[in-house]
Amino acid sequence: MKRHYRYIIVSSLIFLTMTTPIARADDSSLWPSDVKFSHSYAFVAPVIADEWLYFPSFSYSTEMGWFGQLMKFRFTEQGTVLDLDGVPALDCQGNLLPTARSFWNTSNTENAVNTMLQSKHARRIFTDSAESLRLTELSDEKQANVSRVLGDSMHGRPVVLDYGHQHRKQDRRILLATNAGMLHLFSDNTNILDESWAFAPEEFLSRRTDDIRHKSYALDGELSLFHDDVDEDGIIEAAEGDRLWLFFGVRQGGRSYYAMDLTDPDHPALKWKINGNDTSSDFALLGESWSVPQLAYISANNGANQNRTPVVIIGGGKAATDNTGSVNFKGSGRAIYIIDAESGRKLFSVSPENSSLTNLQAPFYYSIPASVALLDSDLDGFDDRLYVGDTGGNVWRLDMNGSFADWQISKLAALSSSADIAAADADSSSPSSSTLHFFGQPVIARSLLRVKLGEKATADVPADWVLLGSGNRDEVIAQTSNRYYALPDRQVMPYTKHDPIPAPLSDKDLHQAYSQKAAHQPSDVFMHGWYIDVAKAQIFGNGYVIAGNVWFTSFTPTATTGVTDSISIGTTRLYQIELVTGSFPQAQAVVSQSEDRLLENPGLAYQDKYQQLWLTGASLPSSDTGVCASGGMLISDALQPRRIAEYVSGN
Numbered sequence: 001m002k003r004h005y006r007y008i009i010v011s012s013l014i015f016l017t018m019t020t021p022i023a024r025a026d027d028s029s030l031w032p033s034d035v036k037f038s039h040s041y042a043f044v045a046p047v048i049a050d051e052w053l054y055f056p057s058f059s060y061s062t063e064m065g066w067f068g069q070l071m072k073f074r075f076t077e078q079g080t081v082l083d084l085d086g087v088p089a090l091d092c093q094g095n096l097l098p099t100a101r102s103f104w105n106t107s108n109t110e111n112a113v114n115t116m117l118q119s120k121h122a123r124r125i126f127t128d129s130a131e132s133l134r135l136t137e138l139s140d141e142k143q144a145n146v147s148r149v150l151g152d153s154m155h156g157r158p159v160v161l162d163y164g165h166q167h168r169k170q171d172r173r174i175l176l177a178t179n180a181g182m183l184h185l186f187s188d189n190t191n192i193l194d195e196s197w198a199f200a201p202e203e204f205l206s207r208r209t210d211d212i213r214h215k216s217y218a219l220d221g222e223l224s225l226f227h228d229d230v231d232e233d234g235i236i237e238a239a240e241g242d243r244l245w246l247f248f249g250v251r252q253g254g255r256s257y258y259a260m261d262l263t264d265p266d267h268p269a270l271k272w273k274i275n276g277n278d279t280s281s282d283f284a285l286l287g288e289s290w291s292v293p294q295l296a297y298i299s300a301n302n303g304a305n306q307n308r309t310p311v312v313i314i315g316g317g318k319a320a321t322d323n324t325g326s327v328n329f330k331g332s333g334r335a336i337y338i339i340d341a342e343s344g345r346k347l348f349s350v351s352p353e354n355s356s357l358t359n360l361q362a363p364f365y366y367s368i369p370a371s372v373a374l375l376d377s378d379l380d381g382f383d384d385r386l387y388v389g390d391t392g393g394n395v396w397r398l399d400m401n402g403s404f405a406d407w408q409i410s411k412l413a414a415l416s417s418s419a420d421i422a423a424a425d426a427d428s429s430s431p432s433s434s435t436l437h438f439f440g441q442p443v444i445a446r447s448l449l450r451v452k453l454g455e456k457a458t459a460d461v462p463a464d465w466v467l468l469g470s471g472n473r474d475e476v477i478a479q480t481s482n483r484y485y486a487l488p489d490r491q492v493m494p495y496t497k498h499d500p501i502p503a504p505l506s507d508k509d510l511h512q513a514y515s516q517k518a519a520h521q522p523s524d525v526f527m528h529g530w531y532i533d534v535a536k537a538q539i540f541g542n543g544y545v546i547a548g549n550v551w552f553t554s555f556t557p558t559a560t561t562g563v564t565d566s567i568s569i570g571t572t573r574l575y576q577i578e579l580v581t582g583s584f585p586q587a588q589a590v591v592s593q594s595e596d597r598l599l600e601n602p603g604l605a606y607q608d609k610y611q612q613l614w615l616t617g618a619s620l621p622s623s624d625t626g627v628c629a630s631g632g633m634l635i636s637d638a639l640q641p642r643r644i645a646e647y648v649s650g651n
Contacts, residue, residue, distance in 0.1 A: 027154055029477050030557070030569045030598070040069070041569065041596070045603030045617025048075055049160040052103075053616075054174070055096075058152040066152040066215060068178060069111045071102035072188070077610045084191070104193045113186075116193055117148045124197040125182075126268065127205060133270045138200070146200060151180025155251060156222050157603070160188075161244070163265055164235040173265050177248065181205065181218035185265065196265060203254065221251035224293040226310055226341060238263045245271065245341065247312055249289025255317065257289050259344060272344025276317070282346035285353075287317030287333030290369035292441070296383040298338070300404045301347060308381065310341040315368035315388055316351070318473075329392070333367025336388065336398065348404045362409045366392030369473075371441035375464065377492060384494050387466050389438025392416060394504075395466060395487060401494035408495045412466060413487050413505040436470040436482070440600070443467040445545040447580055449488050463488040465529075465579060467550060469539025476598070477557040479536040484552055484575070485510070486582060487529045505529065513582040513589065530582030532575070532589060541601030543575075544615075550577045551615065555598050572597040 027043070040057040047054045053075040058068050073089050074082040083089040089100035104112035117123075125143055126135040138146065156177055163171035173196065174186040181204025185196045204218045227236065228243040236244045246260045255276030261269040276286030291314040301311050316335035335351035348358055355361040372388040384401045393416030399408040416435045449463035469484040487505055495501065513532040534554040543552030557570040573593045577584050603616035 027473075027476055027598070029475070041598075043154050043598045043600065044157045045599060045601065047157050047160060047603060048605035048607065048614060048616060049172075050607070050609065051075055052160075053081055054158045054160065056153065056158060056176075058154060064149050066179065067111075067114070068150045068152045068176075070113050070150075070158060070174075070176065071096075072104055072193075073100070073102065077607075077612070079614070103191055111150075112193060113150045114148075117150060117195060120148075120195060123195060126197060126199045127202050128270055128273065129202065133272065135199070135268060135270050145205075146182075147180050149180070150176075150184075151178030151182060151218070153178045153220060155220050155600070159223050159225070161262075161265070162235050164237055171265070175223060175246070177219035177221070177223060179216060179218045179220050179253070181207070181253075183219055183248075185262075185268070197268065199260070199268065201250075201256070201258065203256065217250075217252035218254075219248070219250055220253055221249045221289065222292045223248045224295065224312075226295045236263065236265075247293035247295075247341075249291065249293070249314070249317075251290050252288055252318075255286050255289055257293065257314070257344075259312075259341070271342070274339070274344060282349075282358075283337065285316055285332055285335040285349075285351055286337070287319045287331070287367055287369070289314070290318050290439070291315035292371040293339075294372050294374055295341065296374050296386075297381060298400050299382045299384070299402060300400065300407075301338075301340070302382065311347060312339040312341045313337070313372050313374070313386065314339070315370050315372060316364075318367050318369035318391070330365055331367060333369060334364035334390075336362075336368065336372065336386075348407075350398060350407075350409055357404070360404070360407050360409055362396075364390065366390040366394065366435075369439055372398075373442040373444050373466070375444050377464070377494065387412065387442045387444065389440075389442060389468050391435070391437045391439070393436030393438065393470070395438070395442070395468065395485075397489065399494040401496075406497070408497065408501075410495065410501045411504040412489055413485070415470075415483075415485065415505075415507060437472040437474075438468055438470060439473045440468060440471075440540055440542040443542045443545055443550075445579055446492075447548075449490065449580070461490060462492045463490050464492050465489070465545075467545065467552075468542045469534075469552060469554070471538030471540045471555070473540060476538070476555075478538070479557060480538065481533060481535050482538050482554075483531045483533055484539055484542075484550075484554075485529065485531045486550065486577075486579065507531070511582065513577055513584065515584055515587060515589070532577065532582075534573075537573070541599075543601060544604055545579055546604075546613070548579050550579050551575065551602060553599050553602060568596050569598060571595055572599040574602065 040059045042057040081089045084101040125138045159175035161173040172188045176184045183199040187194045224247045226245040230241040257274040259271040293312045316333040319331040338348040350360045372386045374383045375385045395413040397412045445465040448460040466487045470482040510529045537554040537556040558568045575589045605614045
């Protein structure tokens with residue numbers, strides 16, 4: 001079968017030094033309005049592509065406002081990060097050395113991307129039009145109003161694209177999206193970085209402000225790619241019939257989604273745009289576009305079609321009113337949308353609206369800003385199930401087998417307080433303040449679950465684990481208690497209209513994760529799911545399941561008041577827990593911690609050349625002594641990747 005690649009990547013950029021920014025909701029609440037910042041920050045993990053490591057960061061200065069930076073280093077088979085001079089770029093604690101030079105820099109202090117943008121005489125900057133889907137280039141006159149400073153991107157990572165070889169040179173491109181309202185495509189020629197073009201959506205061109213202290217949001221979401229790779233070589237080749245489509249929302253920047261055709265890197269095309277501000281459209285319930293588009297193949301959209309037409313599936317998003325701390329009870333964002341990837345047309349939705357040919361009615365009371373998690377349970381090439389959490393502590397299961405009329409929505413878990421659940425069931429005007437919030441994409445893992453049959457007999461039955469953590473992105477600095485959940489779903493085949501739906505899982509059905517081996521646990525413990533408490537911390541991403549272990553991060557904010565030369569935003573901790581048992585071999589599940597760091601998810605990178613799997617952004621080197629003579633730049637702790645798996649040929 002021809003291989004279709006669908007993968008989520010991240011867009012991000014770099015910023016450096018801060019003074020007196022204006023605090024707002026979400027992440028900007030980390031920066032008190034009277035605090036000075038003496039170094040850069042990064043909320044995302046480095047990206048490893050072949051032998052290269054790309055690292056984004058962001059900052060604020062009174063001269064430049066909020067801005068970004070991107071650095072490039074060599075990454076060796078042994079896990080060493082080398083700079084342009086061939087010497088280690090990191091100190092013994094995994095921090096970037098102040099002397100380290102990026103491969104694009106002539107000095108260790110240079111912001112190579114900004115230097116390139118400011119020196120470039122002619123730029124290709126595209127924008128869209130309300131009248132048509134055609135991209136138009138901005139004139140030199142209009143370009144004068146476009147910043148030549150790389151904007152900040154807090155929530156994405158660089159996307160590295162391989163277009164093969166052109167004129168005997170490897171054609172490597174990098175996608176970056178920023179809160180300056182621009183999507184950049186750069187050309188990376190080892191030691192030279194150049195901007196191929198930039199896309200500046202019209203809606204952000206008109207939003208510019210002269211107040212550089214103002215922390216604005218624009219293109220601040222993750223990027224999602226669809227690569228139809230005809231010859232399965234991993235290279236984007238238009239001449240071979242390959243296709244490369246890009247999909248992205250704008251997160252806190254607004255209620256829009258964009259789709260672009262990047263098959264020809266020098267001639268981009270806008271495929272479609274969804275404007276959630278149009279209340280008369282099919283997307284009237286769309287909130288802020290936080291949910292990262294997920295590419296799927298569903299039988300309802302294909303039938304006997306052997307070409308397998310892809311769809312895009314998104315959560316309904318987050319209501320702008322959530323910026324006040326509301327959980328968005330009975331507001332916008334209470335939907336799941338299925339969209340034709342080619343045209344942008346809504347095919348189907350799941351929402352509180354009445355059931356119809358294009359909608360399945362669901363008792364959604366809370367917004368769904370999270371990305372959905374997809375599963376092809378019978379491996380027939382079509383996704384037949386998805387899971388997603390909402391901002392009210394609920395976890396939903398959508399069965400997508402057959403036609404749209406056959407689809408079923410059910411609640412896998414209700415994990416908020418009993419008062420919250422009762423309020424929702426009674427269609428109350430508002431819930432209590434103790435509601436859990438799920439903002440991250442669930443993780444799905446398949447395994448066997450040991451079930452107790454009698455006094456002594458047990459049996460192993462299949463189960464699909466749904467893993468996710470709670471945290472409130474609207475109140476990042478709140479030191480509240482949250483949990484990471486591992487929920488077993490024993491119904492591994494799609495529900496039909498005639499199947500009884502079991503009661504949702506609740507806290508009383510789960511056990512607390514143990515700090516001892518499974519052999520010391522009760523004999524029937526495997527039939528339950530588990531949770532782990534993270535006191536005064538929040539969980540914004542949901543990690544990975546690798547070789548039977550769950551890896552995820554938490555964030556504990558640091559309360560800071562008054563003017564200081566350096567602000568500590570908080571601590572990121574990395575956890576490792578056995579999937580099925582909920583046990584961990586140490587006294588605690590924390591493997592490592594990074595100070596002054598908000599990391600939603602570790603980075604995961606597989607090096608095909610060396611057959612090694614690396615976790616980035618959340619761990620110290622295993623040989624760390626805790627003592628560093630050199631002292632590193634406080635851009636992010638734990639830049640040093642952690643090797644967590646190595647594949648040996650024949651084993």
